[in-house]
Amino acid sequence: MVRKLLIRDLTLRDGQQSAFATRMSQKQIDRVLPYYKDAGFYAMEVWGGAVPDSVMRYLNENPWERLEKIKAIIGDASNLTALSRGRNLFGYNPYTDEIIDGFCRNAIQSGISVMRIFDALNDVDNIKSTIRYVKKYGGKADCAVCYTIDPHHSAVERIKAALHGHPLHKPIFTDEYFLNKALLMESLGADMITLKDMSGLIPPGRTAELIRLLKKNLKVPVDFHTHCTPGYGLASVLMAIVNGADIVDTNIWNFAGGPAAPAVELVYIFCRKMGIELDLNMEAVARINAELLEIRKELSAFDTAKKLPKHFDPLEDKIPAEINRFFNDAIEAARKDKEDDLLLYCHAIEEYFDFPEPNDLVKKAQIPGGMYTNMVAQLKQLGQSDLLEKAMSLIPQVRMDAGLPPLVTPTSQIIGAQAVSCALDEENGRPMYSNPSNQFIALVKGEYGKTPIPVDPAFRLKIAGVRDEMPYDGSSYVMQENLVLEESGVLLAENEKEILLLELFPTVARTFLTKQKMNK
Incomplete structure (x- = not known):
């Protein structure tokens, strides 16, 4: 039987968010x-995340109308998907x-039709309600396990910690950790599980281990979801x-590579060589790309x-023989679990097609690219750019x-x-910690949920003023005030969709709503 691989296109949500600050207009x-x-x-992932x-913020457009207009054209031709942060939905609260x-x-x-649900702490309790409601209303729950890694400690740091009676923790983010999270999500009704690597930090070898483990159990x-920022993306997708x-x-x-996910056209070439069917109309893909x-x-x-x-169209453009061999060699390296060889061949392929080079700073720092650039911007604004290395060492x-916590939004x-x-x-x-932020205190x-390892009660007392964990309590939640606009005499939020926008943002x-009502 011919194997088939399904493709989730990220271009209209994660793709434009990663590469173009989510600025695609409805007309585009x-x-x-x-x-x-x-x-x-x-x-097609078209909604959620920063969209x-x-x-609203930059384009003065209604997000509900964006989704409905896309659905009106696409119909049932593809599943439309959105990204949700579980109990946090689109925000940080x-x-x-x-x-x-x-x-x-x-x-x-x-x-x-498919809601991808994740939690920044991989706290499964935080996604239970979203799973329940998505399925209640006829959607599919795509539950994502967020990939992250343990902090890197030098030999000197480990020795110092041991000598002072505080040995460093054993690795937390093991294969068993990710599998157990996935199994728990499956037991709660997940219709699919995504291994979600928002930072692009999962190397091909680890990808192979985890995909095999998840498929077996x-x-x-x-x-599988990843990005190309530090240079692992294409090789890890192939693996x-x-x-x-x-x-x-x-x-x-034209929206692939760099901070975004790999190009479907490269995946198409690999799959064609391996006899895997994609069921894609690549002529239509070429028209989108143009x-x-x-x-x-x-x-x-x-x-x-x-x-x-x-410029490249896999249906029309011939690949030079030496580059074609790189595709064959990459497949062979992936099948033999030769990570170093696989990376060399995939980097050579990306270099030939002029995709961005791996970001070595992100790779070395082992933190998400967005986290790194935000730290750089924060220090630059304060006139303290020389403190970057120190700040990085404190992470x-x-x-x-x-x-x-895993280093994913918003915890990163x-x-x-x-x-x-x-x-x-x-x-x-x-x-x-002389100036802990409100978010760090929470x-x-x-309030964000259970962390992978318990917080020291003495540290919690120092930072938050309480020794015991204080989970989020929704009983005191107060809805946003929905005012009547004096100029027009209408409510700021006139229906449930607008009320939800007011609550979430x-x-x-x-x-946004004030402008909309004033211009009616």
Whole structure:
């Protein structure tokens, strides 16, 4: 039997968010939708993440209308998917079940059929309610296990810790850790499991181990998601395919590589050589890509890569013999678990097609690219750029003190900002944690959920003023005030969708809705 691989296209959500600051307008999206209808992607990620906030904040567009317009064109040709942070939904704060219920119901009614649900702490309790409501309203729950790694400690640091009677922890993020999270999600009703590597930090060898483990032990399909930032992306996706992943996430050529996911066109070449069917209409994909080239030029002010890949259409363009051999050699290396060889061949392929080079700073730092750039920007704004190395060196300690949270949004930003604050403390002769942020206090307190290792009660007392963990309590939740606009005499939020926008994005939605009502 011929094996089939499903493709989730990320271009209109994660792709443009990673590479173009989520600035695609509705008019730009409308230009590619007719071709998407013919392309045959298993799924298209089009909503969630930063999209609802950004379309209001920067484009003065209604996020619900964006989703509904996409659904009107795509219909049932592809599953439309969204990204949700579990109890946090799209923001950084936990919400009550009432808000989660309304959000899931309206998202599914407006066109979402698969909701990808994750929690920044991999605390499965934080995604239970979203799973329940997504399935209640007829959607599929795609539950994501967030990939992360243990802090790197030098030999000197380990010796010092042992001599002072505080030996460093044993590795937490083992294969068993990720498998147990996936099994728990499956038991709660997950329709599929995604191994989600938002930072691109999973190397091909680890990808192979985890995909094999998940495929052996799960009954539901397994999806693999990664990015190309530090240079592992293409090789890890190939390794996931070779080891049995049912679905992989990709972008279309002109929105692929660099901080985004690998190109579907390269995956197509690999699969064609391995006899794996994609069921994609690559002529339609080429038409999308041609339009994306023009859109990318229009978005040049927000282009993080600043480097266009060579024009390439796998149906029409012949690959030079030596580059073609790299594809064959990469497949052979993946099948033999030869990680170093696989990376060499995949880097050579990407170099030939002019995709961005691996970001060695991110690779060396072993932290997400967005976390790194935010720390750089924070220190630059403070006129303390020379403290970057110190702040980076404090990340393992800050992370350990806070319960070793995975470095994914929002915890990556919370830890990064606090490491910068601690570096400033030391520079100015103050004790570390002299200025803990409100988000760091909430994380240590337990409001974001259970951390992978317990927070020391004495540290919690120091930071949050309480010794015992204090989980989020929704009983005191107060809805946002829905004012009557004096100029028009109408409510700021006139229906449930607008009320949800106001709850999830209070400041941005208030400005957006006011403009909308004033211009009626």
